[in-house]
């Protein structure tokens with residue numbers, strides 16, 4: 150899961166990255182691969198802590214989400230634009246976007262207007278890409294399906310609408326799988342504000358405007374939260390409470406990402422390690438096996454599943470079996486949030 154941060158020059162993208170990952174921005178101009186800097190957020194998970202304790206696991210492996218900070222070239226990124234075009238190949242590779250809208254002293258931008266501008270930019274970028282592709286395959290034999298799909302897409306984009314809002318068939322999605330259309334990516338809006346306003350709610354009008362685009366929005370005070378990394382846990386709690394916040398922004402971001410991307414968590418737990426894994430809602434036991442290891446998916450025989458709720462009062466595999474709470478499931482079983490799974494497989 151890779152989420153890339155975009156937004157206007159100086160909107161506070163690198164400060165948001167620092168706030169979320171604890172990694173300070175690299176000074177100076179970056180080049181090549183270094184223009185995309187990854188940072189990890191470990192997802193805090195009380196269920197995983199419980200499993201670690203119940204099994205006496207030697208190791209705990211939480212879900213990690215990857216956040217990417219890009220280094221835009223000020224000569225390439227136009228004033229007010231959310232993207233440096235020379236970064237496009239890197240941004241197309243993201244699973245989701247985090248769009249930073251600045252509302253701190255010295256840089257106040259109206260949410261709705263900024264969102265409209267950025268959406269327009271994403272739509273135009275996709276339109277341009279689709280048009281170029283159409284031009285290239287215009288006379289190619291055997292490209293009828295792709296041509297028709299691209300025409301459907303360009304007709305939609307021409308109306309200024311994001312691809313997020315367009316129904317595409319499974320086959321069309323397959324055709325576009327390597328395109329990385331920007332206006333199709335799930336995106337979260339992060340309003341980067343001063344500490345005093347971090348705890349205030351997004352207004353109904355703002356939320357409605359955002360939802361119209363099928364997006365989600367939350368507030369954070371990036372500069373304030375970046376400073377938290379210098380304190381111990383107790384100090385952080387105190388600082389957050391002082392600002393009227395119950396949790397750091399990274400927790401709120403994770404919840405928003407999980408909701409917005411339709412993710413669930415499943416577990417593999419035992420004495421060696423207690424491991425949490427992310428999965429898309431609706432995916433199967435076979436998909437889950439593939440997330441763990443491709444060999445396990447290839448040799449899949451069946452899955453032994455117990456739900457976390459059933460495990461909690463029993464606290465051991467033996468008791469789970471005794472109580473008849475262990476289920477045998479096939480490859481098509483649709484995984485549920487909190488499932489603990491043991492895959493039987495042969496290679």
Ligand SMILES: Nc1nc2c(ncn2[C@@H]2O[C@H](COP(=O)(O)OP(=O)(O)OP(=O)(O)O)[C@@H](O)[C@H]2O)c(=O)[nH]1
Pocket residue numbers: 156157158159160161162163164165219220221253254341342343370371372373
């Ligand atoms: N007061 C305040 N200042 C901030 C906040 N976030 C960022 N800034 C300031 O805004 C300036 C730009 O922040 P960056 O995080 O470098 O912005 P950026 O979007 O990464 O900038 P580019 O990568 O150059 O486009 C810096 O001087 C930050 O200190 C904030 O929440 N509050």
Ligand SMILES: [Mg+2]
Pocket residue numbers: 162163164174219220221
């Ligand atoms: Mg930056």
